Amino acid sequence: MSINYQDRIPNNVDLGSNRTLQRALEHWQPEFLNWWQELGPRDFQVADVYLRTATSVDAKGWATYGFVRMPEYRWGIFLADRDPERKIGFGDFFGQEVWQQIPGEYRSILRRLIVTQGDTEPASVEQQRMLGHTAPSLYDLRNLFQVNVEEGRHLWAMVYLLHAYFGRDGREEAEELLERHSGDANKPRILGTFNEPISDWLSFFMFTYFTDRDGKFQLKSLAESSFDPLARTCSFMLTEEAHHMFVGDTGINRVVRRSLEVMKELGTEDPAAIRNAGAIDLPTVQKYLNFWFSSSLDLFGSETSSNAASYFANGLKGRPDESRYEDHLATAQTYPLELPDGKGGLKSEEIPMRNAMNEVTRGSYVNDCELGVKRWNRLIEKAGYSFRLSLPSTRFRRNIGNWAGVPTDTTGRPIAQAEFNARLGDWLPSENDQAYILSPMHGVHEPGKMAAWIAPPDRGINNNPVEYEYVRLH
Ligand SMILES: [Fe+2]
Ligand SMILES: [Fe+2]
Numbered sequence: 001m002s003i004n005y006q007d008r009i010p011n012n013v014d015l016g017s018n019r020t021l022q023r024a025l026e027h028w029q030p031e032f033l034n035w036w037q038e039l040g041p042r043d044f045q046v047a048d049v050y051l052r053t054a055t056s057v058d059a060k061g062w063a064t065y066g067f068v069r070m071p072e073y074r075w076g077i078f079l080a081d082r083d084p085e086r087k088i089g090f091g092d093f094f095g096q097e098v099w100q101q102i103p104g105e106y107r108s109i110l111r112r113l114i115v116t117q118g119d120t121e122p123a124s125v126e127q128q129r130m131l132g133h134t135a136p137s138l139y140d141l142r143n144l145f146q147v148n149v150e151e152g153r154h155l156w157a158m159v160y161l162l163h164a165y166f167g168r169d170g171r172e173e174a175e176e177l178l179e180r181h182s183g184d185a186n187k188p189r190i191l192g193t194f195n196e197p198i199s200d201w202l203s204f205f206m207f208t209y210f211t212d213r214d215g216k217f218q219l220k221s222l223a224e225s226s227f228d229p230l231a232r233t234c235s236f237m238l239t240e241e242a243h244h245m246f247v248g249d250t251g252i253n254r255v256v257r258r259s260l261e262v263m264k265e266l267g268t269e270d271p272a273a274i275r276n277a278g279a280i281d282l283p284t285v286q287k288y289l290n291f292w293f294s295s296s297l298d299l300f301g302s303e304t305s306s307n308a309a310s311y312f313a314n315g316l317k318g319r320p321d322e323s324r325y326e327d328h329l330a331t332a333q334t335y336p337l338e339l340p341d342g343k344g345g346l347k348s349e350e351i352p353m354r355n356a357m358n359e360v361t362r363g364s365y366v367n368d369c370e371l372g373v374k375r376w377n378r379l380i381e382k383a384g385y386s387f388r389l390s391l392p393s394t395r396f397r398r399n400i401g402n403w404a405g406v407p408t409d410t411t412g413r414p415i416a417q418a419e420f421n422a423r424l425g426d427w428l429p430s431e432n433d434q435a436y437i438l439s440p441m442h443g444v445h446e447p448g449k450m451a452a453w454i455a456p457p458d459r460g461i462n463n464n465p466v467e468y469e470y471v472r473l474h
Contacts, residue, residue: 010055010076013160024163028174032155035178036071040125041148044132045071048472049145050461054078054153057236065462067472073149077160079232088226090328091315098228102165106314110227111166113317115173116190117218117234118158119180121151123194124207126182131204134441136451139460140201141443142470143247147208150240157233165229192399193295200437201454202255202280206292209248209372214299216241217320217365224318249372250457252289255280256376257455260383269385278440278452282380282387287429288437290392290410293369298400300362303337309354319357320364330354340395340406344414358401366394397428445473 009015009029015022037045048067055061057078068074088096102110125148135141155177162170180187183195193211198204219241223234262279263269271281301308311317312330319325327333335356341347353360369391377388393412395403407420410427429437440453448467450456460466 008074009156010053010074010078012057012079013077013164015077018164021160021164024171024174025160028159028163028171031175031178032075032152032159033071035122036125036152039122039129039181040152041070041132041145042129044141044145044471044473045069046474048474050142050464050468050470051146051149052462054236054240057081062236062239063462070145070149073152075149075153075156077156078236079229080235082228082232086228086231088315089224089322090312090318090325090330091226092313092329093226093315094328096226098226098231100228102227106227106316107166109311109314110230110316111162111169111173113222113311114158114161114230115177117222118155118162118173118177119190120194120215121154121158122177123180123182123189123191124148124211125151126189127194127196127198127207128204130199131201133443134201134438135443135445136201136441136454137444137449137456138447138470139457139466139468140251140454141445142461143243144204145471147212147244147247150244153240154237157237161230161233191299193299196295200434200441201251202285202288202437203292205248205251205255206288207248208244209252210289210292210296210369211299212241212244212248213365213368214296216245217361217368218299220320221317221361224320224322226315249375251454252285252372253376253379254455254457255285255453256282256379256389258453259285260379260385261455263385264383269387275436280437280440280453282389284429284433284437286389287427287433289373289389290396291428293391294397297362297365297394298398300365301358302401303339303359304351304355304402305358306355308357309352312354312357317357319360330357335359337402339402340414344416346414362394366391392427445471 046069048069050065051068052063052065053074054076055064057080086098088094088098128144128148131144132141135144159174162174180189182189183197188195198207216238219234219238223231225231259274259279259282262274262277266273266277271283274281322328330353333353334350335353337349337351338346339349373389373391380387392410393408395408395412396410398404406414407417408414444451447469456466460468
């Protein structure tokens with residue numbers, strides 16, 4: 001099987017003249033397509049979907065819209081343009097030339113970082129593969145598929161780095177990226193959140209809001225890397241990632257809006273009444289938020305981390321928006337932490353700043369998450385209700401780091417394990433909640449029609465009306 005490099009794989013890495021890379025990708029591409037057919041979106045592979053495709057990195061080409069069957073999507077390889085002046089922006093090599101090749105001593109660590117990031121991309125496609133059947137509209141169905149094909153492209157982007165810079169090990173890692181599967185008992189995806197099932201659309205919106213946002217912050221950290229091809233790859237991925245978070249943000253917004261409409265109509269806030277009317281009550285939205293936010297927090301790793309310190313020292317992974325910090329060495333500063341004291345209380349500790357890099361990034365992430373919550377609350381306030389959504393404490397329900405397994409309430413106050421167990425049903429979706437959430441979610445596949453549990457979006461995609469036939473089913 002030969003590949004037409006210009007048409008099939010749009011790229012700005014001069015693929016047409018790189019024989020070694022061509023051979024590696026020629027071998028990998030059919031395996032990717034098999035994976036897509038088997039574990040990509042279920043049952044919509046022959047539908048024509050109104051998708052954007054990146055055909056270059058400039059303003060005109062990075063979002064080209066048109067109808068495509070997903071298996072024929074042109075998964076391209078793009079790196080943000082090279083800045084010949086770019087210098088290392090942090091750590092012990094601050095101010096030196098960035099690397100166009102990988103220094104031998106960092107080879108295995110960089111490979112690990114790339115594989116860990118790369119693994120999340122196909123994982124989310126696998127997690128979301130059944131959602132097409134229950135999409136609330138063609139607009140939403142199209143957005144789901146847009147997210148899916150772009151995560152596929154992000155996988156390509158990471159596989160390109162593995163093939164181009166890591167030789168045989170890289171090729172093996174690229175194959176394994178298609179062999180691990182989300183939720184697989186024997187070969188799961190690397191990170192926990194990416195093994196959680198996403199079987200309903202509220203979870204999908206929470207995932208794209210909270211977990212894709214983790215992706216944003218990881219990509220921002222890697223976009224600072226001294227390994228220039230990695231930095232440029234991640235910079236370009238961030239442009240696409242913004243849409244995924246938009247899908248989550250506006251999705252939750254529309255769920256809240258619909259809930260408020262029904263509350264108004266019925267003149268009650270009673271969750272049972274809201275549910276009876278086919279909408280999703282706000283306390284249930286809060287529970288899903290608690291679940292996905294706390295799960296996503298774990299993705300940043302431990303509060304204190306010697307790995308994070310060495311990634312920073314060696315210039316492999318920086319802080320998001322590193323240029324906004326004054327001190328790029330971070331050798332003289334400390335970071336204050338509040339940790340469990342092991343006796344049901346708290347203790348304060350100051351740790352070296354470099355060891356706190358995970359926590360620094362997590363802090364920026366939490367601030368970013370707050371913005372959407374504020375917007376959703378404004379809707380509720382404007383509608384005249386006192387209910388407010390909120391982010392739980394970063395200590396709540398953690399599985400990684402100092403707070404792992406420490407029972408706290410949603411405000412972060414340590415409590416007894418028995419109390420935690422007893423109240424868990426108030427904080428996280430119960431089996432009952434999950435069954436309810438699925439019940440009104442039937443696929444709505446008629447142009448312009450919207451499921452009863454969600455309000456229509458304010459506008460369509462690429463200046464098309466909301467009623468546009470974004471997916472042509474056959
Ligand atoms: Fe991605
Ligand atoms: Fe994403």
